[in-house]
Amino acid sequence: MLAYIVRRLAVAIPTILILVVISFVLMYAAPGGPFNSERPVPPEVMANLEAKYGLDQPMWRQMVTYVWDVVTRFDFGPSFQYTDRTVNDVIAQGFPVTLTYGLWSAIVAMVVGVSLGVAAAVRQNSVLDYLAVGITIGAQALPNFVMAPILVLIFTLWLGWLPGGGWNGGQWEYIIMPVIALSTSYMASIARITRSSMLEVLNSNFIRTAQAKGLPMRRVIFKHALKPALLPVLSYLGPAMVGMITGSVVVDIIFSTGGIGQFFVNSAFNRDYAVIMGITLLVGVLTITFNLLVDILYAWIDPKIRY
Amino acid sequence: MKLAEPDAKMLEEVGQLAEVRGRSLWADARARFFRNKAALAGLVVLILIFIFAMFGGLIAQYERDFVDFSLMGANAYRGGPSIETGHYFGVDIDGRDLYARTVQGTRISLLVGVVGALVAVLVGTLYGATAGYVGGRVDNIMMRTVDVLMSIPFMFVLILMLVIFGRSILMLFIGIGLISWLDMARIARGQTLTIKNKEFVEAAVATGVKPLTIILRHVVPNLLGIVIVYATLLVPQMIIFESFISYLGLGVQEPNTSLGALMSLGTKQMNNGTLWMLFYPLFFFLITLFAFFFVGDGLRDALDPKDR
Numbered sequence: 001m002l003a004y005i006v007r008r009l010a011v012a013i014p015t016i017l018i019l020v021v022i023s024f025v026l027m028y029a030a031p032g033g034p035f036n037s038e039r040p041v042p043p044e045v046m047a048n049l050e051a052k053y054g055l056d057q058p059m060w061r062q063m064v065t066y067v068w069d070v071v072t073r074f075d076f077g078p079s080f081q082y083t084d085r086t087v088n089d090v091i092a093q094g095f096p097v098t099l100t101y102g103l104w105s106a107i108v109a110m111v112v113g114v115s116l117g118v119a120a121a122v123r124q125n126s127v128l129d130y131l132a133v134g135i136t137i138g139a140q141a142l143p144n145f146v147m148a149p150i151l152v153l154i155f156t157l158w159l160g161w162l163p164g165g166g167w168n169g170g171q172w173e174y175i176i177m178p179v180i181a182l183s184t185s186y187m188a189s190i191a192r193i194t195r196s197s198m199l200e201v202l203n204s205n206f207i208r209t210a211q212a213k214g215l216p217m218r219r220v221i222f223k224h225a226l227k228p229a230l231l232p233v234l235s236y237l238g239p240a241m242v243g244m245i246t247g248s249v250v251v252d253i254i255f256s257t258g259g260i261g262q263f264f265v266n267s268a269f270n271r272d273y274a275v276i277m278g279i280t281l282l283v284g285v286l287t288i289t290f291n292l293l294v295d296i297l298y299a300w301i302d303p304k305i306r307y
Numbered sequence: 308m309k310l311a312e313p314d315a316k317m318l319e320e321v322g323q324l325a326e327v328r329g330r331s332l333w334a335d336a337r338a339r340f341f342r343n344k345a346a347l348a349g350l351v352v353l354i355l356i357f358i359f360a361m362f363g364g365l366i367a368q369y370e371r372d373f374v375d376f377s378l379m380g381a382n383a384y385r386g387g388p389s390i391e392t393g394h395y396f397g398v399d400i401d402g403r404d405l406y407a408r409t410v411q412g413t414r415i416s417l418l419v420g421v422v423g424a425l426v427a428v429l430v431g432t433l434y435g436a437t438a439g440y441v442g443g444r445v446d447n448i449m450m451r452t453v454d455v456l457m458s459i460p461f462m463f464v465l466i467l468m469l470v471i472f473g474r475s476i477l478m479l480f481i482g483i484g485l486i487s488w489l490d491m492a493r494i495a496r497g498q499t500l501t502i503k504n505k506e507f508v509e510a511a512v513a514t515g516v517k518p519l520t521i522i523l524r525h526v527v528p529n530l531l532g533i534v535i536v537y538a539t540l541l542v543p544q545m546i547i548f549e550s551f552i553s554y555l556g557l558g559v560q561e562p563n564t565s566l567g568a569l570m571s572l573g574t575k576q577m578n579n580g581t582l583w584m585l586f587y588p589l590f591f592f593l594i595t596l597f598a599f600f601f602v603g604d605g606l607r608d609a610l611d612p613k614d615r
Contacts, residue, residue, distance in 0.1 A: 011451060011454060011455070012458075014455065015454075015455045015458045015459070018455055018459070019458075019459050022459070022464065023464065023467065026464070026467055026468060026471055027467070027471065029471065137597065137600060138593075140596075140600075141543070141547075141592075141593050141596040141597060141600070142593070143547060143550050143551065143554070143567070143570070143592075145550075145551070145554040145570075145571060145574065146570050146574055146585070146589060149574040149575075149577055150574075150577075153577055153578065157578065242460070245460075246460060246462040246463070249462065249466075249555070250551065250554060250555075253555070264463065264466070265466065265555060268466050268467060268470045269470060271470075276467060279463070280460065280463045280464065280467070283460040283463055284458065284459060284460055287458050287459075287460055288458045291458060
């Protein structure tokens with residue numbers, strides 16, 4: 001087990017380095033810098049600016065300095081666009097927001113998705129089952145940037161129940177709609193996966209044995225069937241968590257929640273390299289961490305896995 | 308669903324086997340596919356959508372980039388869907404014919420999906436088959452590379468690429484091509500590992516066929532079933548992905564459009580009462596995705612050996 005974790009970590013570190021190199025090369029290749037504006041800056045000022053941010057150094061030098069600062073001091077450098085802030089400030093401001101509604105979305109997607117999937121599998125070919133399958137297919141196809149404005153239209157403009165955007169320190173009214181918009185498609189996927197794996201488990205011999213012993217159905221499902229049926233869901237959780245962080249780009253824009261997605265898109269349009277690098281790296285590290293955690297959990301739970 | 312009447316189905320199939328002697332894998336799969344009503348309906352819808360995307364422009368009364376200045380900004384009152392004016396789907400906020408734009412949007416969205424699937428099939432299959440067939444250290448390096456690439460947040464890298472190198476359909480295709488083959492490579496490799504140990508491959512090795520020829524002639528054709536299934540299921544994913552990029556304004560650029568771009572315009576005008584701007588693109592978007600889902604599921608039931 002320990003050897004497996006070490007081996008996976010050994011893959012994770014070069015992955016992060018490759019990510020750094022790719023984004024660095026991309027940004028270096030970009031025409032136009034962060035200080036190009038409609039009114040050209042005098043060359044002396046430009047030289048000073050570039051010297052301040054280290055842009056006059058050769059590329060490999062910039063990259064090494066950057067990585068060194070990140071690793072040793074956890075310092076992502078100053079932002080090019082907001083002169084009074086560092087990338088760390090931007091991340092510290094946006095990331096807790098993304099994390100808050102991301103985690104809520106994960107919880108909602110898991111709980112609703114699994115319940116729907118189990119219910120559909122237990123009452124296979126009933127109205128409930130068809131309804132669940134229909135909902136999941138619809139929810140997988142409807143993009144969140146279409147669903148979110150419809151939610152705003154209904155709950156904000158027509159009913160006036162919920163605020164149409166903003167964050168306001170994360171009060172619950174402000175969290176509800178982002179969470180619905182973000183979690184629905186993952187809820188649908190989880191429901192589909194749960195349903196099919198539950199069906200498979202319910203047809204297996206040990207469930208027949210449990211039923212033959214005369215156990216009540218409730219006990220058979222929750223005590224015997226649920227655990228093996230949830231294994232495929234577990235392996236889906238890694239990609240789902242990552243997808244939710246990525247999906248925050250749209251949610252942030254529609255609901256103006258102020259998460260890292262919003263900062264990322266703004267910085268991309270403003271060529272604020274430092275913020276882009278910081279967020280890309282952060283998301284990359286999160287992606288790798290989630291996948292690693294899920295794989296380890298999976299290997300730990302499922303005795304069939306040989307690592 | 309599948310196991311509702313196992314005995315009856317099995318008897319039927321056994322009976323058919325006794326009567327008709329020798330059916331190929333493909334004939335068998337075709338029969339199974341055509342028995343699946345949802346998949347068949349999906350296929351019909353898909354063909355209709357393709358016809359709409361290819362030839363729908365012929366009955367459009369207006370060019371897709373023609374701006375009717377008398378309707379610009381007044382589409383909520385006078386720009387609704389109507390047969391008489393020739394704007395079958397109404398006009399958008401800028402006075403452009405929504406029918407012509409929906410036709411083109413459908414075409415671009417389908418193109419994006421199909422290109423993504425094509426790259427996945429070509430690159431992913433060959434990559435996976437090679438890794439699986441050669442095995443050993445080569446396999447290890449090749450699949451670790453896929454692992455590494457999969458951990459990169461591609462959405463973010465693609466946004467970066469589109470901002471840096473300018474927004475164009477080509478860049479979008481490159482971005483989609485970069486991601487789409489990764490899953491396929493894994494699937495193809497896993498499947499190759501089992502095919503590799505079959506007798507016919509052994510026979511080919513024994514008669515001195517070169518590895519590349521074995522991969523192309525003996526391994527890849529046997530992968531085709533599973534590859535087709537996943538390619539079909541990949542198309543809707545790519546279409547959704549493109550719509551996401553278009554929503555951010557980084558995808559297809561005006562005067563060209565895609566269903567994602569049209570829907571995003573539609574949602575922005577929703578409160579003006581011009582609901583048709585959202586409805587028609589959304590309708591084509593959803594039925595396209597549903598059709599691909601159903602056809603993909605049908606193909607999986609018909610072709611994927613795991614579920615038999």
